[in-house]
Amino acid sequence: MTAETFIELRRQFHQIPEPGFAEVKTQQLILSYLASLPSHRLQIKTWRTGILVKVPGRNPRRCIGYRADMDGLPIREETSYGFQSRHEGYMHACGHDMHMAIALGILTHFVHHPIDDDLLFVFQPAEEGPGGALPMLESEPFRAWKPDLIFALHIAPEYPVGTIATRPGILFANTSELFIDLTGTSGHAALPHRANDMVIAASQLAIQLQSIVSRNIDPLDSVVLTIGKMEAGTKQNVIAGTARLEGTIRTLSAEAMEKVKDRIKSIVRGIEVGFGCEASIDWGANYCQVYNHPDITRAFMEWFPSETGYQLIKCREAMTGEDFGYFLSEIPGMMFWLGVETPYGLHHPKIEPNENAIPVAIDVMTRYFHHLSGNHRPAQP
Ligand SMILES: [Zn+2]
Ligand SMILES: [Zn+2]
Secondary structure: OOHHHHHHHHHHHHOOOOOOOOOHHHHHHHHHHHOOOOHHHOEEEEEOOEEEEEEOOOOOOOEEEEEEEOOOEOOOOOOOOOOOOOOOOOEOOOOHHHHHHHHHHHHHHHHHOOOOOEEEEEEEOOOOOOOOHHHHHHOHHHHHOOOOEEEEEEEEOOOOOOEEEEOOEEEEOEEEEEEEEEEOEOEEOOOHHHOEOHHHHHHHHHHHHHHHHHHHOOOOOOEEEEEEEEEEOOOOOEEOOEEEEEEEEEEOOHHHHHHHHHHHHHHHHHHHHHHOOEEEEEOOOEEOOEEEOHHHHHHHHHHHHHHHOOEEEEOOOEOOOOOHHHHHHHOOEEEEEEEOOOOOOOOOOOOOOOOOHHHHHHHHHHHHHHHHHOOOOOOOO
């Protein structure tokens, strides 16, 4: 198997981006690739649109896990690719096509060059939403094969190819969506005393929410509370009877997340009393932090530069979310950023990750799993 095989697979994934829990063609493509490998070296289970693949070790003491996410995003692609998305309005704009190709590259290596330990490859649906990690972690097939360690990577547009970045402890923030609906009474624009205006209530609410980060959170802690969308009313000369605020919360600790949510509840209750309206809060999708096991991450960071010849950066934590955090909340392990050098950020319709990062990642992880297992890696992979 050459690097081209996995670059080609990535291009095939790129053409069929599918939303969370609808990764039907993607699952099929992975299964048909796996069918081309020697079947006696693999054990395969499916869970919804996800797949678990075990590559049994020669003399297993433990099972090492590796996870790749599978879903695309509802984004209209604007790349210059000749292999653009064939699914109108959907795009692999977060690199999950790269993640799957890399996982298959690592898996293929170990099918041909077994190590002592068992390996479990986790193809996880619905990372972008509604969140596949938690239900997959709790599923019977996963529990039966639960690995003792787990690793994952995410492409990073800002770093050059041949560079990875990580840190012990928090890598990604805790995140929660936020949807608040306010219901008052609509009425004639010129008769405000007979209506209950939700434009005013929503405006007050948006402003008051800003006091949480500035007044309730330890200034040395980090929290983001953004209202990204506000909607109210129907027409310029009608008082708005309803309003909706949509936002997101990011924190670097689970405690701060709880505190922010408590404060939001109190402030919303105050708006209800103050404006005589009804309010409801929906927390939407919640992702727990990605917490890199300190010892495992330090050991990886020490091993990495001397053994691979690639560049390692100790990065800062990011306020983005990643549901791999649920795996790390139960299984020790770590995640790192893989440099793919492109001027466009994740979720951008023009993002074109550099595919040369695919063989780099396969090389890094195959070397590392040989190292973890205490087995020498063959010179010719
Ligand atoms: Zn994403
Ligand atoms: Zn992603």
